[in-house]
Amino acid sequence: MMRASRKRRLVIAGVLVTGVSVAVLLTLLALRENINLFYSPSQVVAGEVVEGSYFRIGGMVVDGSVRRNPDDLQVSFDLTDTAETVTVHYSGILPDLFREGQGIVALGRLEDHGFRADQVLAKHDENYMPPEVSEALKAANRQPYAPAATGGGS
Amino acid sequence: MIPELGHFALVLALVLGLVLAVLPLVGAQRGISTWIALARPAAQSQLLLIAFSYACLTAAFLGSDFSVAYVANHSNSQLPLIYRISGVWGGHEGSLLLWVLILSLWMGAVTVFSRSIPDPMTARVLAVMGMISVGFLLFMIFTSNPFERMFPVPREGRDLNPLLQDIGLAVHPPMLYLGYVGFSVVFSFAIAAMIQGRFDAAWARWSRPWTNAAWMFLTVGIALGSWWAYYELGWGGWWFWDPVENASFMPWLIGTALIHSLAATEKRGVFKAWTILLAVLAFSLSLLGTFLVRSGVLVSVHAFATDPSRGVFILIFLGLVIGGSLLLYAWRVPGIISHVTFSPLSREGALLLNNVFLGVLCFSVLLGTLYPLILDALNLGKISVGPPYFDLVFSIIGIPMTVLIGVGALLRWKKDRFSRVHTTVWSLGAASLAAGGLVPAMMPFYSAAAGLGVAAGSFVVLLSVWGVLDRTRRGQRRAGLSATPGWFYGMTCAHIGVGMFIVGVTLTTVYNVERDVRLGKNESYVIHDYEFVFRGTSGGDGPNYRYIRGQFDVYRENHLVTRLFPEKRTYLVQQNPMTEAAISPGWTRDLYVALGEPLDDRDTWAVRIYYKPFIRWIWAGALAMALGGLIGAADRRYRRKQSSMQAAGSPGTA
CATH class of the missing domain: 1.20.5 (Single alpha-helices involved in coiled-coils or other helix-helix interfaces)
Incomplete structure (x- = not known):
């Protein structure tokens, strides 16, 4: 038993x-x-990204760089960490808080003409800077980034 | 003056909490009945003080007293009344006050509904809850005082985050907190049992209705959050595997395991040590959830607080609570051995397997949530763990789990034979497979994955319904139905909810259509049978925002189905744009339209048009689960006065 x-x-x-x-x-x-690994534009330009990999890129949207195709929803913009710039292509509707001068994160992979994003993330706070982005900016530039500088005070 | 009174009441509540944390506990150990008798009035007075303090903060919101920094940062004179009331928990300090208030409410409930429990036990439970309240009150008074004044007094408030100006999110935090904090009751019962050193079935019996109630609130809270994300964030998803969502999902998973494990402990006296551990874990994960969301360690839409000193305090508190209870566990629990045996094929065996599955799921969520944080803290790189990981883990474990839910509930305690249930399992299994084969055939295209999901969901539902019929087969049906105990109906209802949830998730995932399109005035776009015609936009003013409102006429076979009016809002104070999607809900499909951005000056817009089949089943399933929890908690059995010896010795009925 x-x-x-x-x-x-x-x-x-x-x-x-x-x-x-x-x-x-x-x-x-x-x-x-x-x-998904995160890379800054400088790292992307330096070729640190494994070819064909799916990753996140973050930086500030360059003022005046947003170009929208008039016939469909293709849009492209330049993303910078102040040292290097990568062009991002996206098809669809950008988030509410996507603005020029705003810090954003995009998810996708590299192709011949730049970065093809499946997803663009901007957070719901105008003063908010994704931590990866603000660090990437700091790393790329001696000037530390002050979020209030572009966000517009509230 | 009112804010100072509120602050003062908090300090008094802290003092009372210290008394409550010490005297009744010592009294219960030493048998000093006057000290034991102190527990109830102390807890009730603490509730009154905290409720008063909470009322003071609400009054400051209602009166737009912007000299209070918290009010100035989270309200505005233009803010509608309802959001002034919900604005109280729209930020860090106020949500902590809500947390403490809810803890007090649970303590008040324990003082009222503990008549069947011996006084020393109640005293210990209230003392442990008193300790938790001390921790949170200290945290609030020293790092996050909601009543702090601000000079000079601003003339206008900075307004509540527009995302929070919504009824779904107004109700979401209180529900979630009722769940989180509700687990403190079963936690305190477990700690009290460990302090007392008695692990009979009594503590499990006392804890069960409380656990059920807390779990119900947590389920509703999570469902509300998911529903809110669906219509308010404007992306049309219902779950994003965002760390903040995971933070509430982990205690839910362990809480679910706890409910099942408590049943086995109460009925059969098995898994005693494991159940205690689960009770500790469920509340620890609730605290971790609070920590993750409130300390600013995560960055996401929900993380409003970013003060590291607060994070350190919560981390220390978390360490004390989790470390302390695990130490107590290591010291007190190894002595207990269950002398009960059961065969692998029995209800105990099924419940054990259920706990393993839920434990692994919780572990995988914990891993996916904390791994990036740990790597980041160690400077090993920045990564994110995306939905594919979670989806993969949950779909792999989900299928065997549905089989387990269906079959396990049919099994008898102690020992069962598969031959007793095999006819039912095979025939209803075949019926489920048939449903899985048929349903995708009625959808726009055939998908084996959808068939599998529908089959799994139907299997759970069919076997659950059959379980009720089975109980009533012998003798009269009506007599059988009324003799069936409440917990059984609760279980059946919750399991049917799981089945509905699985069907909803599968069909939504496989058949949803999401299109971002460019639409000019009177242009249209067709998804399946539905033709969406854009009629242009018009502008206007809301109470504290301006809007542009689009009109979409939706036709099906040339009949007008519905008119949808999505809005693009700009809130006047914070100048944030907000997308208000327009949704036509239905049992078999939701039609979802959101405005993107204008593309030219002739009213051409980028528009988001979604077709979401069966998405309501996800929340309906969650509500059925919550209802099951409620029915279980309300079972009359728990309120009957019964000596602990009797409960421990009584054999379970199948």
Whole structure:
């Protein structure tokens, strides 16, 4: 009797341990496959990005650089960290807070004519600067970025 | 004067909290009945003080007292009344006050609904909750005082973030907090049981309705947040795997595991140590959620606070609570051994597997949420973990889980034979597969993935319904139905909710159509049978914003289905543009239109047109789950006075 219940427990414990390990392993694998790295325009220009990889790029939208195609929703703009500039192409509607001079993050990959974005993110706060972007700006420029400088006070 | 009174009430509440945290606990250990008797009145007085303080802050909002910095930063004289009331929790300090108020409300509820529980136990529980209140009150008084004055007094307030000026988000935080903080009750029961050193089924029995109630609020809170994101953010998604969403989802997953584990502990006396650990984890994750959102360590739409000193305080508090309770656990719990055995194929076995699945899911969310933060903190690079990771993990674990939910609920305690249920499982399984084969055939195109999801969802629903019928087969149906206990209906309702949720998620994901299009006046765009005709825009003024309103006439087979009026708003104070989508809701589809931006001066616009099939099933499913939690919490069994010995010894009924 005792033996049977002990054996049963062992089976349960064994199944659990194997199951959990397999699940954790799969989770870690899935995580490794689905991480998006962040690069600044300087890093992109310097060729640090692995070819064909899907990544995030962040910087400030250059004033006067937004060009919209009149016939469809193709739009392109220049993204800068003040040292280097990368042209971003996007098709669709930009977020409410996308403005020239604003810090944004785009998700996509490099192609021949620049960066092809699937997603453009601008946060719902005019003074907000994505932390990656403000750091990239700091790294690229000796001048630390002060968010209030372009946001317009409120 | 009123703000000072509110502040003073908070300080008094802190003093009372200190008394509550110490005396009843010592009294319960030493058997000093006067000190034990102190717990209820102390908790109730603390509730009155905090409620008064909360009323003072609300009064400052209603009276637009901009000398209070918090009011000046989160209100405006043009702000509509309802958002002045909800504006109280529109920022960091006020939401903390709401957190503490809700903690007090739960404590008040414990003082009222604990008549069947021995007084020393109630005293310990209230003392532990008192400790939590001390931590939060200290935090508020020293780092985040909502009553701080501001000089010179600004003439006008900076207004509430326009995103928060919405009824969905007005109700979302209180619901979420009711859930988060509600887990403090079961946490306190677990701590009290550990302090007392008694782990019989009694503590599990007392904790169950509280856990159910907290879980219900959390479910509603998360669903509201998802619904709000869907219509207010203007992207039409219902879940973004944003760290802030994950922060509320993790305690939900562990809370769900806890509900199931508590059932096994109460009925069969198994998983005692594990249940205690889950209770500790559920509340710890709730605190972590508060920390993640409130400390500014995450950056997302929800993270309004960015003061690191606050983060450090919460981190220390978090360390004390989690570390302290885990130490207590390590010290007290190893002694308990369940002498109960069960076969792998039994309800216990199914509940165990359920806990494993939920635990792994929670772990994967925790990993995906914290991994980028840890890498960033160690300067190992900036990464983000996107939806593909979470989607992959959840779809892999989701399928076996649905089978488990369906079959597990049918199994009997202790030992069961598959031959007893196999006819049901196979025949209803076949029916579900048939549903999975048929439903995609009625959709615009055929998808095996959609079929699989519909089959999984139907399987859960069919087996849950069959579970109720099964109980009533012998003898009269009506008598059987009324003899079936409330918790069983609660479980059935929640499981049906899970099934609806799965169907909704699958069909929305596979068949949703999202188009960004360029539309001139009287031009149209067709999605499936629906023709969206753009009739142009007109402008106007709202209470505290200006708007441009578009009109879209939607036709199906040349009949007008609906008229949609999406808006582009500019809030006057903060000058932020806001997109107000227009949605025509339905059980089988939502039609969703949002204005992008004007493309020329002849009223040509970039327009977002979405077709979202079955998306309402997602929230309807969540509401059914919450309703199940409510039915479970209201089960009369929990309110009956019963000695702990009896409860511990009674064998479970299937």
